[in-house]
Amino acid sequence: MENKTVYSALKPTGNLQLGNYIGALKNMVKMQDDYNCIYMIADLHSLTVENVPQDLRRRIYDFAAMFLALGLDPEKSILTIQSFVPEHAELAWVLNCYTQFGEAKRMTQFKDKSKKNPENVNVGLFSYPTLMAADILLYNSDLVPIGKDQKQHLELARTIAERFNNKYSPTFTVPDGIFPKQGAKIMNLLSPETKMGKTDDNENGVIFILDEPDAIMRKFKRAITDSGNEIVVRADKPGISNLLTIYSTMTNTSIAKAEEHFQGYSYANFKTEVGEAVVEALRPVREKYTDLINNKDYLTQVMREGAEKAERIAMRTLSKVYRKIGLVSK
Ligand code: TYM
Numbered sequence: 001m002e003n004k005t006v007y008s009a010l011k012p013t014g015n016l017q018l019g020n021y022i023g024a025l026k027n028m029v030k031m032q033d034d035y036n037c038i039y040m041i042a043d044l045h046s047l048t049v050e051n052v053p054q055d056l057r058r059r060i061y062d063f064a065a066m067f068l069a070l071g072l073d074p075e076k077s078i079l080t081i082q083s084f085v086p087e088h089a090e091l092a093w094v095l096n097c098y099t100q101f102g103e104a105k106r107m108t109q110f111k112d113k114s115k116k117n118p119e120n121v122n123v124g125l126f127s128y129p130t131l132m133a134a135d136i137l138l139y140n141s142d143l144v145p146i147g148k149d150q151k152q153h154l155e156l157a158r159t160i161a162e163r164f165n166n167k168y169s170p171t172f173t174v175p176d177g178i179f180p181k182q183g184a185k186i187m188n189l190l191s192p193e194t195k196m197g198k199t200d201d202n203e204n205g206v207i208f209i210l211d212e213p214d215a216i217m218r219k220f221k222r223a224i225t226d227s228g229n230e231i232v233v234r235a236d237k238p239g240i241s242n243l244l245t246i247y248s249t250m251t252n253t254s255i256a257k258a259e260e261h262f263q264g265y266s267y268a269n270f271k272t273e274v275g276e277a278v279v280e281a282l283r284p285v286r287e288k289y290t291d292l293i294n295n296k297d298y299l300t301q302v303m304r305e306g307a308e309k310a311e312r313i314a315m316r317t318l319s320k321v322y323r324k325i326g327l328v329s330k
Helices: 018-031 053-069 087-096 101-105 108-116 123-137 148-167 213-221 238-251 255-261 267-293 296-325
Strands: 005-010 036-041 078-081 143-145 176-178 191-195
Touching: 005 018, 005 123, 018 036, 018 143, 018 238, 036 053, 036 296, 053 078, 053 267, 053 296, 078 296, 087 123, 087 296, 101 123, 101 148, 108 123, 108 148, 123 148, 148 176, 191 238, 213 267, 238 255, 238 267, 267 296
Parallel strands: 005 036, 005 143, 036 078, 143 176
Antiparallel strands: none
16 A cells, blocks of 8 residues: 555535546545545535535435445545535635635636626635645645546646745645546537536436436437447547547446447447446446435444544644644644
């Protein structure tokens, strides 16, 4: 076991979709065997969009059950809910004061989300990346498994860490992002030029982890392909490339092998087989989830124990930071 710390989190807005799994969770599961991993449900990040309180509560439990069903293991990793560890919000405030307005304003997610939802451009949405930086830096994380859409936020976290270290003395580890070789950006099946997302308008192009087999098959059969009949990964074939990437990651086959396998297939048969592979890969997850979601006491206990372990680390970092910047201790 290498003595490196890994941190990642997912925010419980919408339901988990295949892009979350291929882009982040798959690596998160894998890294548990080699590193000290800390994984969280980023509930505070969810507050940047409007929520119905009972729906948010249900989704937080859903995510806890999904974490375990997908293979995150409380025996190997620290698993908890972000708001259970108050140091996240506290360090985020400090980091806000070490982040320039212009830096936060340049974040493409902020720009995209403000444009998409102009009636709720709240200050939380703006300072979202400093809370994410706090998440990562509190644990002196070395590695952060994420999809491509979080790369810019990770880079800001690095900038903030370096700035703080240079101004005071080495305090934070400067983290590196870990991106999957294939699938760092899974696309919507109906619009392969846009990212698959939990809250896409076009839900028929999003595979949710808990979708029933029928729904998964229907969505894959309707997936947009391209003109021509070749089944290869190529820049001018975004639809086919996306489907091949999904197949290859979900069956642990290389792209080259997958291309070879589908040689001579019709697009219709190709899409059916990709759908079947995804149904089979997700079947055990759905079964485990169903067992777990009915056991809220167990889920709460896992998250509470995780919080205790996380807080022991987080407290140390926060008090070090407070001391360095000149706050006095009680
Ligand atoms: P979130 O919840 O939007 O997404 C969770 C993870 O899934 C990845 N992802 C994708 N990867 C490939 N293809 C896609 N279509 C796709 N859609 C999503 C995301 O890149 C992410 O890794 N701000 C974060 C949560 C967060 C966090 C953190 C992450 C909070 N604190 C600290 C890492 C470290 C977010 O909203 O991710």
